[in-house]
Amino acid sequence: MIHALALILLCQLAGEALSRLFALPAPGPVLGMGLLFLLMLTVPRLGDFMRPTGEGILRHLSLLFVPAGVGVVGHLRQLGENGLALGVALVASTVLAIAAGVLTFVFVARLTGATGGDDA
Amino acid sequence: MRDFAEIWSYLAETPLIWLSATLIAYLAGDYLAQRAGRAPLVNPVLVAVVLLAALLWVTDTSYATYFEGAQFVHFLLGPATVALAVPLWLNWPTVRRAVLPIVAALLAGSGMAVLSALAIGHAMGLSPELLATLAPKGTTAPVALGISQNLGGSPTLTAVLVILTGMIGAVVITPMMNMMGIRDWRARGFAVGVAAHGIGTARAFQVNPQAGAFAGIGMGLNAMLTALLAPWALGLFQ
Numbered sequence: 001m002i003h004a005l006a007l008i009l010l011c012q013l014a015g016e017a018l019s020r021l022f023a024l025p026a027p028g029p030v031l032g033m034g035l036l037f038l039l040m041l042t043v044p045r046l047g048d049f050m051r052p053t054g055e056g057i058l059r060h061l062s063l064l065f066v067p068a069g070v071g072v073v074g075h076l077r078q079l080g081e082n083g084l085a086l087g088v089a090l091v092a093s094t095v096l097a098i099a100a101g102v103l104t105f106v107f108v109a110r111l112t113g114a115t116g117g118d119d120a
Numbered sequence: 121m122r123d124f125a126e127i128w129s130y131l132a133e134t135p136l137i138w139l140s141a142t143l144i145a146y147l148a149g150d151y152l153a154q155r156a157g158r159a160p161l162v163n164p165v166l167v168a169v170v171l172l173a174a175l176l177w178v179t180d181t182s183y184a185t186y187f188e189g190a191q192f193v194h195f196l197l198g199p200a201t202v203a204l205a206v207p208l209w210l211n212w213p214t215v216r217r218a219v220l221p222i223v224a225a226l227l228a229g230s231g232m233a234v235l236s237a238l239a240i241g242h243a244m245g246l247s248p249e250l251l252a253t254l255a256p257k258g259t260t261a262p263v264a265l266g267i268s269q270n271l272g273g274s275p276t277l278t279a280v281l282v283i284l285t286g287m288i289g290a291v292v293i294t295p296m297m298n299m300m301g302i303r304d305w306r307a308r309g310f311a312v313g314v315a316a317h318g319i320g321t322a323r324a325f326q327v328n329p330q331a332g333a334f335a336g337i338g339m340g341l342n343a344m345l346t347a348l349l350a351p352w353a354l355g356l357f358q
Binding site: 005008009011012015025026027028029030032033034035036037040041047050051053054055057058060061062063064065066067068069070071072073074075078079082084085086088089090091092093094095096097098099100101102103104105106107108109112 | 150165173196197199205254297304
């Protein structure tokens with residue numbers, strides 16, 4: 001497990017370094033994800049090895065957002081003053097983005113014959 | 121026995137107490153979510169944030185003090201993003217066959233998230249600084265903070281908007297998809313990953329593993345695209 005964790009951290013570190021080095025728009029952890037994925041694709045044995053640790057971290061992914069969420073306490077006044085506009089913008093844009101994404105996905109999947117979801 | 125206030129003032133200054141409080145608040149949120157049969161509105165993050173915010177208010181603790189302890193949990197966001205490679209690898213055969221829908225849905229979802237948020241915010245009179253703060257709200261937290269800073273927004277407020285967006289996405293996705301009659305788990309997962317990053321992804325994993333894997337991909341791709349898209353979109357409204 002420590003080996004797997006070390007590899008995850010190394011991928012993140014390499015991602016951060018690449019992101020800074022080439023001033024890429026993608027952040028370190030996202031590049032790290034790509035890096036780890038390529039490693040697992042090249043060495044399938046590595047994939048089976050990483051699986052328990054990776055799934056363990058992701059099982060409680062929601063927990064990791066709690067500290068940033070509590071940051072709301074420092075912005076109550078600002079949120080109060082602009083609450084309506086921010087609230088409407090957040091709710092409407094999220095609903096619209098989900099609708100646009102899902103409809104486009106289904107439409108293009110049908111168009112290109114790329115079906116094959118569990119229940120498609 | 122020593123005075124309770126004395127012990128409290130000691131404990132309140134150590135990371136231990138706020139780290140423990142974060143985990144316990146989350147467990148309470150997770151327990152309630154389970155009891156509610158994973159009803160979308162009883163989101164574990166939402167419950168934990170409300171409990172902790174109330175606790176900070178009651179004990180008159182600053183967010184900076186709280187974060188001393190909570191930073192250990194916050195730090196794991198990076199490694200968890202890297203770990204999304206695992207479900208991506210497991211679902212790679214399915215993902216490979218869906219490259220075109222993925223690219224098209226990414227452009228549509230990501231573009232819609234940024235443009236509609238800015239258009240509504242602009243129409244409702246938000247200041248240019250708040251628009252810059254709002255623009256990256258659909259991307260995963262560490263990326264959104266960087267984008268917000270580059271655009272001249274307030275990174276800490278962006279973090280809050282990011283979390284709120286995630287919670288909104290996690291709450292609406294299941295009822296919305298059932299209402300729209302969409303049963304393709306790939307499409308459901310991918311759309312919520314693009315629109316509501318990690319919190320949407322966490323929700324997708326609860327509902328269906330394939331949806332979770334596609335949500336993780338959506339979140340990662342959206343982080344890259346928004347970094348390119350947000351400055352351009354903001355230019356349209358400033």
